[in-house]
Amino acid sequence: MAREQLNGAAYSWHAFAERQDLAAALAGHVAGRLTNAIAERGTALLAVSGGTTPAKFFASLSSIPIAWNKVTVTLVDERCVPASSPRSNAGLVAANLLQNAAAAARFVPLYQEAASIGDPLEADSRMLRSLPWPLDVVVLGMGTDGHTASFFPDADNLERLLDPSSERVVLPVHAASAGEPRLTLSLARIVSAGFLALHIEGEDKRKAFESAVASEPRKPIRAVLDAAERPVEVFWAP
Numbered sequence: 001m002a003r004e005q006l007n008g009a010a011y012s013w014h015a016f017a018e019r020q021d022l023a024a025a026l027a028g029h030v031a032g033r034l035t036n037a038i039a040e041r042g043t044a045l046l047a048v049s050g051g052t053t054p055a056k057f058f059a060s061l062s063s064i065p066i067a068w069n070k071v072t073v074t075l076v077d078e079r080c081v082p083a084s085s086p087r088s089n090a091g092l093v094a095a096n097l098l099q100n101a102a103a104a105a106r107f108v109p110l111y112q113e114a115a116s117i118g119d120p121l122e123a124d125s126r127m128l129r130s131l132p133w134p135l136d137v138v139v140l141g142m143g144t145d146g147h148t149a150s151f152f153p154d155a156d157n158l159e160r161l162l163d164p165s166s167e168r169v170v171l172p173v174h175a176a177s178a179g180e181p182r183l184t185l186s187l188a189r190i191v192s193a194g195f196l197a198l199h200i201e202g203e204d205k206r207k208a209f210e211s212a213v214a215s216e217p218r219k220p221i222r223a224v225l226d227a228a229e230r231p232v233e234v235f236w237a238p
């Protein structure tokens, strides 16, 4: 494990020869942190990202026999689509993580189809505010454009999304590159996590990460590194 310090952005780099090895190692770290949180405060709060990268990690984590009945799982971000949509992160987590031992965990979505009266976003915030914050574990992904969560570089409210002092739990995101409208946890909620991991795979993302960390203008992933209360643990495989 190499601990890097580039331009003040602190992160630890964990490289693996095989993606399956990364999945097993990251799952072991996350399971250990959740178990510690449960021992310390009787509960654990985990936020995971969607996309195409985390499936192997979810499968590995789902089989680890921890006290899942004391774990609450939520999402780092979500596409504003029904859970039945192939684009839904809630659907991805249900099918890949909330299986096996992890089926006993409580899942709290970010997005609920517009059944809630009034401002659905406010309703979500109220529901999410009741979770046992702070996050014990966050697992982020990253795009080759340097976005993470739904902090897309072309988001129309990027400055607000990256405000480390935001009081909001969840924020709406409108970005042409995001596809559908999104909801994302605020940067402030993400960076206060006890364990903050970034899971990336492939040469393109390794280069994108190194570029985002080393150069200006600042990409969203760099804003997370800069605001994180602890070094971000980067897990990478080719």
Ligand SMILES: O=C(O)[C@H](O)[C@@H](O)[C@H](O)[C@H](O)COP(=O)(O)O
Pocket: 049, 050, 051, 052, 053, 054, 076, 077, 078, 079, 089, 140, 141, 142, 143, 147, 148, 149, 150
């Ligand atoms: O909803 C999402 O898509 C994720 O939360 C997003 O931040 C993802 O982690 C990156 O876009 C990488 O996605 P891939 O794993 O598909 O490359």
